[in-house]
Amino acid sequence: MATRIADSGGIPLVDQPFRSNRWRRLRRGDLIPGLLFISPWIVGFAWFQLYPIIASIRYSFTDYNMMQPPIWLGFANYTRLFTEDDLFRKALANTAIYALFSVPLDLFVAFCFALLLNLRIPGRPIFRTAFYFPAVIPSVATAILWSMLLNTKGGLVNVALKAVGLPVIPWLTSPTWTMPSLILLSVWGIGPIVVIFLAGLQDVPRELYEAAKLDGAGPFRLVRDVTIPMLSPVILFNLVIGIIAALQVFAQPFVIFGGGQGGGGGAAGGPLNSVLMYSVQLYTVAFQQFQMGYAAAMAWILFAIIFSLSLLSIRFSNRFVHYE
Amino acid sequence: MKPAQFDRRKFLRGAAVAGATIPALGATLAPTPSRRAAAADAVSLEFWTPADDPVGSKIITKLADDFNNTIGKEKGIQVNTRIKPVTGNNYVQYTTAMTSSGSPDVVMTYVYDPVVAWAANGFIQPMDQYAKAAGIKEEDFFPITWDMINFAGHTWGLLQEFDFNQFWWNKSIHSGEPPKTIDELDQMAKEYxxxxxxxxxTQAGFIPWLHWNGSxxxxxxASMWGGRWYDADNRKWTINTPENQKFLEWFVKYADMLGGRDKSDAFEAAIPKTYGDIFQTGVIAFAQEGEYIPPMLKAEELTLSYGITQTPTAQGVPAGTAYTTGGNLFLLPTKAPHPQEAAIFIQYMGSGKAVLDWCIPNSNIPPTKAAANDPSFTQQLPELKPWLDTLEANHMVPPSQSPQLPIFDQEFPNLIDEVTYKKATPADALTSLDAKIADAVKRFQANHPDWQGE
Structure with missing residues (x-):
């Protein structure tokens, strides 16, 4: 039997034998070696990803401390999260606030930098490298660096403020300033977003700018009416990735605001739990309080939130995303 | 015989089989620690320690080497010291390692916080039989240190040292006698x-929530007010009590005296980076400080004139009351591959000589009476006399011995913040915390019926 392979307009391109005996023999013959070749990956995926994913679903319905067999609880962990646990609610609210402010801020700043880096200026490769450079520094190192810079005890940021006659700000010790500090800190990691925007900018056809200029468009209108619509798929991509990253933020708050620092505190939520983030709370519950089942339930709720927000972003993207 | 045809498919199949098999074979044949040990005809112990500081790591490594060259050689035990740094009381790497088949044989901690939860959840095992065989006796220890390693009917490890604070005063600000009661402290603190x-x-008399996030x-x-968060004798949480409420109201009084919690935070945060502690800068009259501070002051060559005495107490609370903030412990994980040999090493690390080898250079308090009264200790660390006097008074308050301590540890700093930032009244904050811990106890007891107490 032959199948006519056609292009999207329905015009037949070529007659091809479909699932011919030869093809079937070839496929069957190559199947086993093929599977064996990728078996290290399959084993790795099954053992380190698939099994933990499936196990975590099961654990989320149990009381499990990692040493003793899990005890089945049904939906008790989920019920407790929503009805009793105020730290869960606090962590969820803090994370939502962080995402709400950091994602648009990062997108805006990254977009502006990408526009600047797209200009033909001397030393452009150096600037591009410089802006990407923070992305290759491990997040823990970045967090330690910023906790030193923002430290009220002689941190360079406050030294600079003091030098110009401004009052020092308790960036990391006041519940009023901790969240703004963390949001501002997120801008440090915009390097990859800038690079993606830059790649998008290279793809915007020159003719569109030229046509707009002929119609009398100034620089602002060029950005608003040409660049942004043409970059909208890239903006959507960065938005979705940004939401996912913001909702999972861990290293910065964990390292800067505690991680169990001090003799008695296991919390990393900062003063008044003002920067208690969801992933940090999940980690604390799992590894410091040994409530692995409860933490698994938290993880699945976070997954559901991220999945829903990503779907919503994509679902409503057709209103503002322009595809060529 | 016709030679086998070597085509592309056969080659690919052979290569794939070999590729999939070699790593598995490699993993099977790789020399594991136990195989290496067997080859050397000695039991190889994996010893995890958080001692990554220059002084601590040097001492611990030397102690392990000394063990290997003496008792280890005699009994066929080789200790491999693995320095695994931690941040504060975050012992997650240790916790997860103890769940695996590659568990360390011995773990050391710099803090007490995770120990009871580890015990209650089965991460570490009782050392009763080993302690008995080694002749470890209650009368050799201070009552407080014996209680720290013996709870829920078992001995769980050995202490290397333990910590508690004493009351320090800056003689440049306060030249007279130190306060003996909380009333006297309050009057003086207001004046300064x-x-x-x-x-x-610009100067504070006293900031009671200094250090460690308030926890x-x-x-x-709370101990100085006669309050207890956990009753170790009856193994019960005692959170919502009049004494604890009085203590929190006293914190609120200081928040007012200092112009608000944010003012005191800004004051504390504005000290130069070179100082690790606001008391060392000379801008605060009174503070609670640990036994490890005197050598630090000497090392930093600070010209600070200070005195050390017992902490002031409320009416009816005996002088010399002190709360143990923690200590260094050696513990035996449940999945330790060589528990018997590990117990021998733990016994060595908890012996008088090894304890003094640690405590003297680090200015720490030994857990046994003999070591604390050893002339080499008292003569080299005369500034620790107030600590030994406090131990003699025997009003030490033990840390919580509840598996719910990690939960309390997370909630408690927030309770202190809520009260001192005036987001909650002491009564409301205590009621809320009491309910949370009661729920946690109920959940734990439902699934751990064998564990004694809350």
Whole structure:
């Protein structure tokens, strides 16, 4: 039997034998070696990803401390999260606030930098490298660096403020300033977003700018009416990735605001739990309080939130995303 | 015989089989620690320690080497010291390692916080039989240190040292006798608290929640008011009590005296980076400080004139009351591959000589009476006499011995913040915390019926 392979307009391109005996023999013959070749990956995926994913679903319905067999609880962990646990609610609210402010801020700043880096200026490769450079520094190192810079005890940021006659700000010790500090800190990691925007900018056809200029468009209108619509798929991509990253933020708050620092505190939520983030709370519950089942339930709720927000972003993207 | 045809498919199949098999074979044949040990005809112990500081790591490594060259050689035990740094009381790497088949044989901690939860959840095993065989006796220990390693009917490890604070005063600010009661402290603290024209603190008499996120100071100062968060004798949480409420109201009084919690935070945060502690800068009259501070002051060559005495207490609370903030422990994981040999090493690390080898250079308090009264200790660390006097008074308050301590540890600093930032009243904060811990106890007891107490 032959199948006519056609292009999207329905015009037949070529007659091809479909699932011919030869093809079937070839496929069957190559199947086993093929599977064996990728078996290290399959084993790795099954053992380190698939099994933990499936196990975590099961654990989320149990009381499990990692040493003793899990005890089945049904939906008790989920019920407790929503009805009793105020730290869960606090962590969820803090994370939502962080995402709400950091994602648009990062997108805006990254977009502006990408526009600047797209200009033909001397030393452009150096600037591009410089802006990407923070992305290759491990997040823990970045967090330690910023906790030193923002430290009220002689941190360079406050030294600079003091030098110009401004009052020092308790960036990391006041519940009023901790969240703004963390949001501002997120801008440090915009390097990859800038690079993606830059790649998008290279793809915007020159003719569109030229046509707009002929119609009398100034620089602002060029950005608003040409660049942004043409970059909208890239903006959507960065938005979705940004939401996912913001909702999972861990290293910065964990390292800067505690991680169990001090003799008695296991919390990393900062003063008044003002920067208690969801992933940090999940980690604390799992590894410091040994409530692995409860933490698994938290993880699945976070997954559901991220999945829903990503779907919503994509679902409503057709209103503002322009595809060529 | 016709030679086998070597085509592309056969080659690919052979290569794939070989590729999939070699790593598995490699993993099977790789020399594991136990195989290496067997090859050397000695039991190889994996010893995890958080001692990554220059002084601590040197001492621990030397102690392990000494063991290997003496008792280890004699008994066929080789200790491999693995320095695994931690941040504060975050022992997650240790916790997860203890769940695996590659568990360490011995773990050391710099803090007490995870120990009871580890015990209750089965991460570490009782050392009763080993302690008995080694002749470890209650009368050799201070009552407080014996209680720290013996709970829920078992001995769980050995201490290397333990910590508690004493009351320090800056003689440049306060030249007279130190306060003996909390009333006297309050009067003096008010006198020495000074503000600039903008209402910012320039000098503080006393900030009771200094250090450790308010958690340790919360345990400590509640004790001075006669309060206890956990009743170790009856193994029960005692959170919502009149004494604890009085203590929190006293914290609120200081928040007012200092112009608000934010003013005191800004004051504390504005000290130069070179100082690790606000007391060392000379801008605060009184503070609670640990036994490890005197050598630090000497090392930093600070010209600070200070005195050390017992902490002031409320009426009816005996002088010499002190709360143990923690200590260094050696513990035996449940999945330790060589528990018997590990117990021998733990016994060595908890012996008088090894304890003194650690405590003298680090200015720490030994857990046994013999070591604390050893002339080499008292002569080389005369500034620790107030600590030994406090131990003699025997009013030490033990840390919580509840598996719910990690939960309390997370909630308690927030309770101190809520009260001192005036987001909650002491009564409401205590009621809320009491309910949370009661729920946690109920959940734990439902699934761990064998564990004694709350």
């Amino acid at each position: 608290t000074k503000f600039d024209s903008d209402g910012n603190l 340790v100071t919360g345990w400590e100062w």
